[in-house]
Amino acid sequence: MQNKRSVCENCKRPTKVCYCPGLPKEKLSLKADLVIFQDPREDKQAFNSVRLLERSIENVTIFKGRVFFEQQFNNPVLLYPSKNASNTLPEHVGTIILIDATWKFAKNLYNKNPWLKNLPTVVLQPVHEPIYAALRKPPKEGLISTAEALILILEFIGDLDNSNSLRSALKYAVDAEPWQKEVYEKSNNDS
């Protein structure tokens, strides 16, 4: 029997559900830089899509915390469903900014960092069936994982090679998971 605690060093998932073979062979260089503000609670999730992004993308910066200093970004756009959010992207996007948190905590983070409200903000309608919904049910219809939000925005800015690579990496990782659930349920019932 395989050791239950055997964990992949790279993706930190149990080796049975390691998704590394699905990651891009070389880290992707996105057309726009990616910045993610992550609620620390989100990083504790066994499966966090930002970890997958971190291992797949060259030009990504992740800030962990709840309150952040105001920063300057090159032609930024924040993906967040605020009241004033536009549903079209500015012509040139230099930096994509995402908030990684459950809906409630994303709202807290947005409100605790008022400077975020000054950034051009967009909300985009998903064009595909969510890949991730099977794994962690979104709290609201139409809400998607951070990785899927990025994939969507890359499609909108025409960075299609990278959006396709990320989509297949995410799909690989999600497809690996249900089996793991069964294995865990079984091992818990047996003990």
Ligand SMILES: [Zn+2]
């Ligand atoms: Zn792995």
